Amino acid sequence: MQESLVDNYGRRVTSLRMSLTNRCNLQCIYCHNEGESGSGGEITVDEIARLVRIATKYGVDRVKFSGGEPLLRTDLEDILRALPPLKDISLTTNGTLLAPRAKGLKEAGLDRVNISLDTMDSGRFDLITQRKGQFSRVMDGINAAIDAGLTPVKLNMVYLKGINEDEIERMIEFIRGRPLVLQVIELMNFKGAFKYHADISALEHSLKARADDYKCREMHRRTKYYLNGAEVEIVRPIDNSEFCMNCNRLRVTSDFKLKPCLLRNDNLVSLRGLDDEGLEKALRYTVGIREPFFKAAPVAMPKKSEKVPSEN
Numbered sequence: 001m002q003e004s005l006v007d008n009y010g011r012r013v014t015s016l017r018m019s020l021t022n023r024c025n026l027q028c029i030y031c032h033n034e035g036e037s038g039s040g041g042e043i044t045v046d047e048i049a050r051l052v053r054i055a056t057k058y059g060v061d062r063v064k065f066s067g068g069e070p071l072l073r074t075d076l077e078d079i080l081r082a083l084p085p086l087k088d089i090s091l092t093t094n095g096t097l098l099a100p101r102a103k104g105l106k107e108a109g110l111d112r113v114n115i116s117l118d119t120m121d122s123g124r125f126d127l128i129t130q131r132k133g134q135f136s137r138v139m140d141g142i143n144a145a146i147d148a149g150l151t152p153v154k155l156n157m158v159y160l161k162g163i164n165e166d167e168i169e170r171m172i173e174f175i176r177g178r179p180l181v182l183q184v185i186e187l188m189n190f191k192g193a194f195k196y197h198a199d200i201s202a203l204e205h206s207l208k209a210r211a212d213d214y215k216c217r218e219m220h221r222r223t224k225y226y227l228n229g230a231e232v233e234i235v236r237p238i239d240n241s242e243f244c245m246n247c248n249r250l251r252v253t254s255d256f257k258l259k260p261c262l263l264r265n266d267n268l269v270s271l272r273g274l275d276d277e278g279l280e281k282a283l284r285y286t287v288g289i290r291e292p293f294f295k296a297a298p299v300a301m302p303k304k305s306e307k308v309p310s311e312n
């Protein structure tokens with residue numbers, strides 16, 4: 001029987017989330033950069049292919065590429081071609097560099113893309129990304145991804161107080177009836193941007209109240225709401241022990257280290273220079289030190305002297 005990678009909290013790792021670079025052509029005001037500041041040389045095609053091949057022996061069947069901006073890697077097509085067969089290969093990108101490469105990426109084996117789009121207003125887009133004139137390139141990227149069949153295309157919208165809270169309906173209208181999904185994401189506290197944190201629970205309640213249907217994903221127990229031809233997923237990572245208890249991803253940094261959690265940098269495991277046997281050992285070791293970042297408070301057990309309340 002195939003061995004699997006299960007940590008001490010019973011969480012099975014089925015997916016690798018790989019950062020391909022720290023570099024980016026945008027400078028979003030809130031960017032967490034996948035929680036890393038990797039300074040070593042960038043992970044190579046060979047390093048990626050070897051690690052993924054070994055991980056598949058343990059039942060890992062999904063890979064997500066992120067960054068920095070992964071499309072700054074001109075060898076992304078080579079990376080895709082070097083991978084073993086997998087159930088799901090996806091990319092999270094800012095979309096600005098996607099249009100000319102979408103078809104080639106699909107041909108090289110990419111299944112789907114997530115594209116960050118916080119706003120439909122180009123002025124607001126410039127403000128969030130601290131760059132000028134990139135909005136129309138993202139729109140081109142979205143259209144090219146649909147045409148190339150990199151679907152469903154998920155649009156990642158970080159929910160920002162005073163910036164884009166008023167755009168939920170506009171975004172829902174934009175995706176309705178198209179192979180697009182909207183992911184509304186709670187802002188995590190990076191780069192001092194928490195002043196823009198907005199209450200996503202209130203938004204989620206209002207979506208739930210008007211949804212035709214909803215479904216809970218296994219990963220992070222995220223809920224998807226179906227609203228008359230529009231699919232909206234809510235990503236609520238903060239103080240959410242259920243989210244962390246259903247975290248099935250192991251992260252790989254852009255300088256080839258295993259990273260057990262987005263929010264920690266004190267337990268990275270370096271892989272550089274290891275042979276296949278070393279990689280396999282490091283993989284198993286790292287799964288062993290994984291722990292949920294947000295844990296549920298333990299349920300207090302009654303002391304012996306305390307009277308236990310009856311069920312009814």
Ligand SMILES: Nc1nc2c(ncn2[C@@H]2O[C@H](COP(=O)(O)OP(=O)(O)OP(=O)(O)O)[C@@H](O)[C@H]2O)c(=O)[nH]1
Pocket residue numbers: 064066090092114154156183185235237247249262
């Ligand atoms: N805290 C936390 N946030 C995560 C984790 N994985 C993804 N996110 C956040 O979820 C949001 C969406 O991330 P994406 O890269 O689009 O990927 P995804 O939605 O997680 O994955 P798919 O839905 O399978 O495509 C981003 O804001 C990520 O930072 C995680 O393990 N922990």
Ligand SMILES: C[S@@+](CC[C@H](N)C(=O)[O-])C[C@H]1O[C@@H](n2cnc3c(N)ncnc32)[C@H](O)[C@@H]1O
Pocket residue numbers: 024030031032033034066067068069070092093094095114115116156158185186187188189190
């Ligand atoms: C770090 S980016 C890397 C990939 C690519 N450059 C992009 O922007 O899609 C991955 C995702 O994390 C999201 N993200 C970045 N900083 C975040 C934060 N502080 N809180 C929540 N999500 C964040 C981005 O919106 C994006 O969808």
Ligand code: SF4
Pocket residue numbers: 024025026027028031032033067068069094116
């Ligand atoms: S495009 Fe992605 S990596 Fe670049 S700054 Fe924005 S969120 Fe961060």
Ligand code: SF4
Pocket residue numbers: 237243244247260261262263291292293294
């Ligand atoms: S344990 Fe929680 S915070 Fe850490 S990577 Fe997993 S879901 Fe994210």
